Amino acid sequence: MGDTGPVLKPCGRLLALCDCNNFFVSCERLFRPDLEGRPVVVLSSNDGVVIARSNEVKALGVKMGEPYFKVRAFLERQGTMVFSSNFQLYEEVSARVMAALRRVTPSMEVYSVDEAFLELPPSAELSPLEWGKDVRSMLFRETGIPVSVGIAPAKTAAKLAADRAKKHPETGGAFALLPGETWDDFLLDIPVEDVWGIGRRWSDFLRRRGISTAIRLRDARDDWVEKHLGVRGLRTKWELAGIRCFPVEEQEKPQKSIQSSRSFSSPVRSREGLAEAVTEFVLVAGRRLRTQQSLAGSLSVNISTSRFRMPFYGRRAEVVLDPPTDSDIHLIRAAVESLSSIYLDGHDYEKAEVGLGCLSSARRPQLLLFPQREDRGSALSRAADRLNREAGRSLLLPAVLLGEKAWRPRKDRHSGFRLEDLEKLPVISGEGI
Structure with missing residues (x-):
């Protein structure tokens, strides 16, 4: 070192x-x-x-x-x-x-x-x-x-x-916890598993070796910590001594992959019902994709029945998106086609997931030898994001998602509150003031 x-x-x-x-x-x-x-x-x-x-x-x-x-x-x-x-x-x-x-x-x-x-x-x-x-x-x-x-x-x-x-x-x-002050009494009371970045991942390993508190981790040898916990573990140890190793990052780092999944409130038995759910998951993942200004180079779909009911059925399909895209139109089409390749009649499906991978920056798209026509789907998706955000609800949706859907999550105890609902704000009486 x-x-x-x-x-x-x-x-x-x-x-x-x-x-x-x-x-x-x-x-x-x-x-x-x-x-x-x-x-x-x-x-x-x-x-x-x-x-x-x-x-x-x-x-x-x-x-x-x-x-x-x-x-x-x-x-x-x-x-x-x-x-x-x-x-x-x-x-x-x-x-x-x-x-x-x-x-x-x-x-x-x-x-x-x-x-x-x-x-x-x-x-x-x-x-x-x-x-x-x-x-x-x-x-x-x-x-x-x-x-x-x-x-x-x-x-x-x-x-x-x-x-x-x-x-x-x-x-x-x-x-x-200020520089120049001793933190020993404070760190002595902190279990090692409560240290940010340690948790269950390393706490059992550390406890078996006598490092049960934050102060013991801070005082462990640098070379031993780096050998067993890696560079991030060593930086965590240094931070317990007041040495800043993790900077304040103003720009949020883009995710390397995006998933949208959900268990259904009631089993889905039809291809059409699964296609509706997958379409909704694509919209959620696509919005996250555009928020971080990325393009997806691959898309995957997972469907499964309950693992507690036999026979279990679960399948995954993945397709390459060439060129990479952030268009809901292209993503939905790819997801529905992928679903069709793995769907099997006669099962009660309880969960589905859509994943977007091979992400790249939308600000620096890959140049093509033979450029295609301008993708209006991307512009349309971004416009829909803006309108839905300004409306505070899903104002623009694919027609297949309109109306009540039995597979959507139960929200029997949903408060229904929104910050814009001024009429629902509690009223304070002025009497006696």
Whole structure:
């Protein structure tokens, strides 16, 4: 590895992780303030498993990913409010949160729908913890979403600091690990599996070798960590010492492949029904493809019956798209043709998936020796994206997707809320003010 000592100095600049608390639950509570303090859960597609829990539900011992049918009776006895997932609302609220955060930082990375890394502005360096609390107050005032703020010189440490802020109310929702201070007592309390980037992937291996806490990982030998955990593991170790190895990435990296899949709410028995579902999945994948300005060079379709019912049937077909495309028209045609090659009568299909691969940049398309005529399908797809986005719903759709479809996910407990639904906002009486 060579002598890296002079380079590996703790970073003096600070960054923050802003993490929305129980994000999906907090979004539902925007329109239902009466649910504050009550147990609330949000379910996955088809109302299958628990994907978000309020603090009250966490205190009851309900785990993330718990199948709903197993805990339904228990939650009902506890007076729990249960919501089907409303991803359109969550994306709208996330966009508002991120827009507010961009105003307070010179550089920001949107890490997920409910998390963002921010570089602290120079004005915050003298009192970073107060800056974090001010940001938290501003976000709650402007969006209604509670957040936890973790501040540190490096991303891995900031993640741990944000987790401490979330789980310990005495912090006031913000916690800082500052350069020049000792972090030993803090890292001593962190199980190694809770370190960002470690998780289950490496924690069992590390624990078997006596590395059970974050501080033991930080103090392990560099050469040993690199040998067993690779370069990324070594960088994680350095970040626990305040050495920034993972930069704030303002530009989101394009995905190398895109998948859209779903289990059906009821089995699909016809080729036409499967073609409808595959068409909808293509639209979702195509929109993601155009959002990151990519072209797909291949498309795959998977269909399968339930693995718990015999005989099991599952098949996959893949086609090359030449030239690569982002046109929904071409993608749908390829997907339906692929489906026809693997569909078999007499089965109850319970899941389908569409995958887009061999992605390339739409800004630098491959030059062809014999150029084809301009692809109007791509322009039409981008226009449909824009109109649907402005309308806030799927205004333009293929005709086969109009009307109710039995295979679409169950949303028996869907709130139906949208940020534009002003008439559904709670009304506060002015009496007594």
